Amino acid sequence: MAIRNPGTWTWDSLRDSVHSVGSATPADYWGQAKAADAPIIVRKIGIQDIRDALSAGLADFAAIRTDVIFVCIIYPVLGIVMACLAFGGMPHMLLPLISGFALVGPLAAIGINEMSRRREQGLHVSWFDALTIVRSPAIGAIALLGLLLVGIFLVWQAVAIGLYDATLGPAYPTTLPSLIRVVFTTSGGWALLILGLGIGFLFAVVVLAITVVSFPILLDRNVTARQAISTSVRATMTNPGPIAIWGLVIAVGLILGCIPIFIGLAVVMPVLGHATWHLYRRLVA
Numbered sequence: 001m002a003i004r005n006p007g008t009w010t011w012d013s014l015r016d017s018v019h020s021v022g023s024a025t026p027a028d029y030w031g032q033a034k035a036a037d038a039p040i041i042v043r044k045i046g047i048q049d050i051r052d053a054l055s056a057g058l059a060d061f062a063a064i065r066t067d068v069i070f071v072c073i074i075y076p077v078l079g080i081v082m083a084c085l086a087f088g089g090m091p092h093m094l095l096p097l098i099s100g101f102a103l104v105g106p107l108a109a110i111g112i113n114e115m116s117r118r119r120e121q122g123l124h125v126s127w128f129d130a131l132t133i134v135r136s137p138a139i140g141a142i143a144l145l146g147l148l149l150v151g152i153f154l155v156w157q158a159v160a161i162g163l164y165d166a167t168l169g170p171a172y173p174t175t176l177p178s179l180i181r182v183v184f185t186t187s188g189g190w191a192l193l194i195l196g197l198g199i200g201f202l203f204a205v206v207v208l209a210i211t212v213v214s215f216p217i218l219l220d221r222n223v224t225a226r227q228a229i230s231t232s233v234r235a236t237m238t239n240p241g242p243i244a245i246w247g248l249v250i251a252v253g254l255i256l257g258c259i260p261i262f263i264g265l266a267v268v269m270p271v272l273g274h275a276t277w278h279l280y281r282r283l284v285a
Contacts (some may be wrong), residue, residue, distance in 0.1 A: 040221070041285040042235045045242050049282045050249065057275025060116050061267070064125050091176040092168075096160035099200050100153045102254055105269070106211040107146045112273025113216050113280075120277075138218045141225035145214060148225075149207065156203050160196065167192040208247045209236040216280035235283045246279065 111130030118132075119125045133142065164172075167188040173179040183189035213235050214228035223231070236243045250272060257268030 038221075040217075040223070040227070040231050042231065042238050043283055043285060045239050045279075045282050047242060047245060050242055050246055050279065053275045053279035053282060054249070054271070056278035057116075057271045057273075060119055060274035060278075061271050063119065064115060091174070091179040092164055092172055093157075093160075094176070095196070096157055098258060099204075100156050100160075102250070103153045103156060103203060103207050104146075104149045105250070105254070105272075106207070106215050106276070107149050109269060109273030109276060110142065110146075110215045110219070112270050113219055113277045116274045116277035117216075117219055120281075133219065136219060138222075141223075141228065142215065142218050144225045145211075145218070145228065149211070152203065152207060156200070159199060159203075163192055163195055163199070167195070204247065204251075208243065208250075209233050212236055212243055212246070212276075213280045213283050216277050217284060220280070231284065239283070 110133060114133050115125050115129055118129055123129075133139065136142065168182060168186070173182060183193055210229045210232050212232050214225075214232040217223055217228050217231055218225070253268045253272055254265070257264035
């Protein structure tokens, strides 16, 4: 048997994935039961369901950690890039970029959702299975929802820049220590901090409400992007307390993952991605 060059193998695999975009039929991907237009039932959950989802997410991570870390190594790399921007003359953009990264986190985690879906079905799971979502007949709806999140991310960046200009602009600090000093020792800095946290919180609530189950349900059911979003909003309104706790878990997890120079994101992101799939299972029938 010939041993192929790793670069050639990766390129061929990626090319095959691109060629297979949307190639699976609803029956192939979801099965006959999920291909039918079955009613979507939203359940009420409690704190124990969140604990169970996190436990199941940890179990998935423990079972396939080597493969999933390989997929998720890009997250700490992106974090380091953002840190370089901060220390390279754009420190005022560090917090908006990090918090904005959380806004597109559900899209970044969809490959992890797919790995959990496959493991739940008893299928073999490897890092490359994270890319098989391109075969899904729902890839168009997934892309549309992803574009919506990217749009929200860009709007948040524009809002953050506007807030800075309105409170501390037009000059920008060139070092992180100078930014910290200005933010915490001036009235404009405190205004920026309070307004930024408040408006950023609203962005986070909107994204949480529209994505808590939307990407998993697109992988699992024959629904449109609009149905996925409406189901996610309905699940949030039915379970405001538990979903708020879930949002807090995500926020704390991402903060902890960022502390050791972002390396922790290679663990935090897959665990949260796996847990999101299992939370979806408890929220939607």
